[in-house]
Amino acid sequence: MAGKLLEINNLNVTYETDEAVVYAINGLNLTIHKGETLGLVGETGAGKTTTALSIMKLLPNKVGVIKDGEIILDGIDIINSAEQDMRKIRGNTVSMIFQDPMTSLNPILTIGDQIAEVLELHRKDMKRDEISKRVDEILKMVGLPPTRKNEYPHQFSGGMRQRVVIAMALVCEPKLLLADEPTTALDVTIQTQVLELMKGLKAKLNTAMLLITHDLGVVADICDRVAIMYAGKIIEMGAIEDIFEGKEHHPYTEGLFGSIPDLKKEARRLNPIEGLMPDPTNLPSGCHFHVRCKKCMDKCKLEEPVINSINLDNTHIIKCHLYNDIHR
Amino acid sequence: MSTPLIETRNLKKYFDTLEGKLHAVDNVSFIINKGKTLGVVGESGCGKSTLGRTVLRLLEPTDGEILFRGENILGYGTTQMRNMRKKMQIIFQDPYSSLNPRLTVSEIIAEPIKVNKTITDKIEMENKVNEIMEVVGLSSRLVNAYPHELDGGRRQRIGIARAIILEPEFIVCDEPVSALDVSIQAQILNLMMALQDEKAFSYMFITHDLSVVKHISDEILVMYIGQSIEKATSEELFKNPLHPYTQALLDAILEPNLSGRYKEKKVIKGEVTNPINPTPGCRFAPRCPFVKDACTGRDLELKEISPNHFVACTLFD
Numbered sequence: 001m002a003g004k005l006l007e008i009n010n011l012n013v014t015y016e017t018d019e020a021v022v023y024a025i026n027g028l029n030l031t032i033h034k035g036e037t038l039g040l041v042g043e044t045g046a047g048k049t050t051t052a053l054s055i056m057k058l059l060p061n062k063v064g065v066i067k068d069g070e071i072i073l074d075g076i077d078i079i080n081s082a083e084q085d086m087r088k089i090r091g092n093t094v095s096m097i098f099q100d101p102m103t104s105l106n107p108i109l110t111i112g113d114q115i116a117e118v119l120e121l122h123r124k125d126m127k128r129d130e131i132s133k134r135v136d137e138i139l140k141m142v143g144l145p146p147t148r149k150n151e152y153p154h155q156f157s158g159g160m161r162q163r164v165v166i167a168m169a170l171v172c173e174p175k176l177l178l179a180d181e182p183t184t185a186l187d188v189t190i191q192t193q194v195l196e197l198m199k200g201l202k203a204k205l206n207t208a209m210l211l212i213t214h215d216l217g218v219v220a221d222i223c224d225r226v227a228i229m230y231a232g233k234i235i236e237m238g239a240i241e242d243i244f245e246g247k248e249h250h251p252y253t254e255g256l257f258g259s260i261p262d263l264k265k266e267a268r269r270l271n272p273i274e275g276l277m278p279d280p281t282n283l284p285s286g287c288h289f290h291v292r293c294k295k296c297m298d299k300c301k302l303e304e305p306v307i308n309s310i311n312l313d314n315t316h317i318i319k320c321h322l323y324n325d326i327h328r
Numbered sequence: 329m330s331t332p333l334i335e336t337r338n339l340k341k342y343f344d345t346l347e348g349k350l351h352a353v354d355n356v357s358f359i360i361n362k363g364k365t366l367g368v369v370g371e372s373g374c375g376k377s378t379l380g381r382t383v384l385r386l387l388e389p390t391d392g393e394i395l396f397r398g399e400n401i402l403g404y405g406t407t408q409m410r411n412m413r414k415k416m417q418i419i420f421q422d423p424y425s426s427l428n429p430r431l432t433v434s435e436i437i438a439e440p441i442k443v444n445k446t447i448t449d450k451i452e453m454e455n456k457v458n459e460i461m462e463v464v465g466l467s468s469r470l471v472n473a474y475p476h477e478l479d480g481g482r483r484q485r486i487g488i489a490r491a492i493i494l495e496p497e498f499i500v501c502d503e504p505v506s507a508l509d510v511s512i513q514a515q516i517l518n519l520m521m522a523l524q525d526e527k528a529f530s531y532m533f534i535t536h537d538l539s540v541v542k543h544i545s546d547e548i549l550v551m552y553i554g555q556s557i558e559k560a561t562s563e564e565l566f567k568n569p570l571h572p573y574t575q576a577l578l579d580a581i582l583e584p585n586l587s588g589r590y591k592e593k594k595v596i597k598g599e600v601t602n603p604i605n606p607t608p609g610c611r612f613a614p615r616c617p618f619v620k621d622a623c624t625g626r627d628l629e630l631k632e633i634s635p636n637h638f639v640a641c642t643l644f645d
Contacts, residue, residue: 043509044480158372187371187536188580193595214510217582221589244586259514260584261543269521270543272514276479 002034005175005208006055011069013047013054013232016062020281024050026232026288028069029307032176035206039223041213041256045277047232048212052178055210056096057086074175092122095169097162099181104165105153111164112149115139115171122172138167142197159190163197170201177209183218195222216260220244225315228253231278231288238316248310248326250318251293287321295322331398332359333530334383334498339392341375341382348605352378354554355392355627360547362497363528367545367562369535369577373603374551376534377421380500383532384416385409396498414444417491421503423483427475434471437461437489446494456493464489465519481512485519492523498530505540517544538581542566547636550574553603553611556630560637570639573612610641618643 013025025047032038040048053059055071057078071078074093081089090096098104106114112135119131126134136146142163153161162182169177182198183191199222202209211223219226220240227237228250236243236250243253255273275292278284284291290300299321308323310316341353353375360366368376381387383394385401393400401412417440420426427436434457440446447453458468464485475483484504491499501520505513521544523529535541541548541562548565550558550573558571569575576596582588596615603611609624610616616623622642630638 043511188538189371189576189596191582192580192593196593196595215582216584220584220586221582240586240589244584255511257584259511261514261517261539262583269518270514272518273511276481276512 002036004031005034005036005074006030006032006210007070007072008051008055009070009072011051011054011071012067013050013059014065014067015060016065022280023283024064024232024280025054026283028229028233030227030234030237032208032210034175035202035208036225037202037209037211037223039211039213039219039226040229041216041219041226042229043214043256043277045231045280046229048229049180050232051229052096052180052210052212055176055178056090056094057081057083058090058096088122091118091169091174092172093174094176094178095172095174096178097165097169097180097182100185105161107153110150110152111144111156112139114164115149115168118168118171134171138171141170141201142167143193157190159186159193162186162190162194166194166197166201170205170207173205173207175208177207178212179209180212181214182211184213184215191218198222216256228256231280231283233288233319235289235319236317238310242311242316246310246316248316248318248323250289250320251295251322252289255292255294287319297321330361332395333362333397334360334532335393335395335398336383337393337395339379339382339394340390341378341387342390345604350604351554351606352603353382353389354606355629356549356551356556357392357630358549358556358559360498360530360532362530363524364546365524365531365533365544367533367535367541367548368551369538369541369548370551371536371577373553375554375603376551377502379551380418380502380532380534384413384418384500386418410444414440414446414494415496416498416500417494417496418500418502419484419487419491419504422507423480423487424475424507426487427483429475432472432474433461433466433478433486436475436486437493440490440494444494460489460493463492463523465515479512480508481515484508484512484516488516488519488523492527492529495527496529498532500532500534502534503536504533506535506537513540520544538577550577553601553606555611555627556640557610557612558639558641559630564634564637568637570633570637570644571612571641572616572618572643 008028008030011025011028015022015024042048054066066079115135115138116131119126119134135149139146139149144163183194213219223240225239226243227234230252236253258271261270273292278288286302287300287305290296305319305321307317307319308326310318310326337357339353339356343350343352356379358366370376382389394402437457437460438453441453447456461468466485505516533544545562548562549556552573558574569578579594601614608627610628613619613623620642628640630640632638633644
């Protein structure tokens with residue numbers, strides 16, 4: 001397997017306000033290898049966006065606090081990096097695509113200028129005409145006509161705006177791309193175009209990607225490995241085959257799969273997970289999922305589960321008491 | 329065959345814009361029988377939400393007919409229409425903007441009763457609200473809560489409670505679960521289907537999510553830039569999609585399994601085109617892999633190709 005590009009160890013992040021402390025990330029461990037696409041799956045409030053913002057060190061000033069842990073990106077200690085060093089890293093070593101292409105572009109700059117801006121910041125060695133050429137190149141790569149580079153975001157549709165955002169994120173050929181629900185706001189036929197584009201670029205540039213999504217269909221299509229997040233921690237992680245074809249799963253993962261209407265099955269009723277994501281200011285004791293878990297045992301209410309390795313290669317792990325005695 | 333509950337005939341809704349007439353809904357006809365669900369699918373800008381609102385006369389149609397139990401409601405005056413609204417309701421997409429933030433849960437749910445004066449006794453009204461809250465799965469302790477204190481799933485239950493409290497016969501559901509997490513979506517869909525089983529509601533279920541529409545619909549209408557391009561039973565549409573656009577939509581569905589992962593994807597080029605001053609003809613023609621001359625020049629009509637399976641496409645002329 002390719003070398004490690006990103007390593008997150010025991011990350012703990014809180015949001016601190018006058019009223020309460022929100023325990024957003026609680027002991028997160030994550031690794032992404034070079035060129036690999038890791039899907040980060042979970043519902044609203046699981047902490048996925050917070051994870052991405054922590055990697056970029058873009059948590060809201062003073063309110064978002066990295067309490068503990070380490071984030072090592074391409075050998076760089078992110079948590080202890082100064083802001084001026086982070087500015088060199090953002091857009092260059094690591095880029096981010098935010099969820100809504102409607103609101104993540106500057107409405108008063110042309111799309112050409114916005115892409116050029118990334119180059120002007122990180123490639124001081126490039127002259128104006130070289131930058132212009134590179135902008136044309138990246139526009140072509142994302143399937144947009146370079147003749148439109150002097151137009152403004154509002155003149156483009158959602159799918160096209162998302163391509164501009166992708167162009168901006170990839171123009172400096174970052175090693176890691178953080179994509180936060182990149183196709184959720186797009187129509188399904190446009191989603192196909194954008195995902196095919198991302199796959200092509202991933203193959204060409206060997207960019208690693210952290211793909212945040214709640215859509216298991218997208219995960220099945222583009223990810224190499226998958227991590228499932230609940231209440232601020234990873235509760236299951238594995239290779240794509242482990243997650244989609246494996247027999248053992250965390251009860252929450254089973255619940256997620258059970259909630260999706262299956263085009264092949266005729267079930268009249270879906271199998272939703274009862275209840276809601278726990279209040280992050282007041283997390284349950286023991287396993288944070290125990291309140292909603294159909295297989296909850298007494299141990300689950302008291303003791304937090306350890307990480308159990310499901311297979312010999314240690315590619316598939318599940319944080320659940322059901323698998324404490326699994327021996328392979 | 330008894331009179332359908334809802335019928336539209338050649339329904340049109342155009343908007344005037346600075347650049348010209350926007351053909352949001354263009355010549356749409358359908359029937360919904362009692363206790364049945366018509367799913368309306370299509371991508372952004374196809375006119376499905378506009379269709380939903382026009383059927384309820386929340387937007388006035390430009391042309392065509394809307395019949396409730398065989399009677400054309402377009403002739404109704406304000407009072408008659410207000411009376412009709414007790415039987416025809418709507419559930420909105422966004423559970424965050426569709427609830428008055430300054431009213432409590434019970435006040436929001438009671439509002440239709442107050443407006444229509446169907447119950448005047450305070451205690452009776454309270455009991456009705458409590459009854460409906462239980463039916464939709466809202467805990468009674470939320471009676472005095474405000475929407476901002478609740479999550480999307482609970483807020484959508486309030487929207488549903490408000491829509492059903494007058495015991496309507498027909499409910500337009502405009503993307504009612506799109507804004508919700510997957511496991512909450514499942515809870516809400518189950519609730520809606522249970523209510524339909526119990527109270528024989530007819531639904532017009534508008535969505536862009538094909539797996540959801542298959543699950544809940546009896547019949548499905550596919551729209552593209554204001555035009556109806558295919559209509560069939562849910563099972564038939566998925567088994568045998570005829571229109572190239574329907575096929576592209578179904579191809580684009582990513583299932584939560586690895587079967588499609590290594591298959592080559594059919595990517596339709598281009599974007600959804602402008603519905604302002606459209607030229608006569610099929611609006612999918614610019615993107616269609618099977619386009620021919622006959623596709624432009626005159627608007628196409630839905631034709632029955634096999635029993636109860638309609639399509640508007642020159643491939644089937």
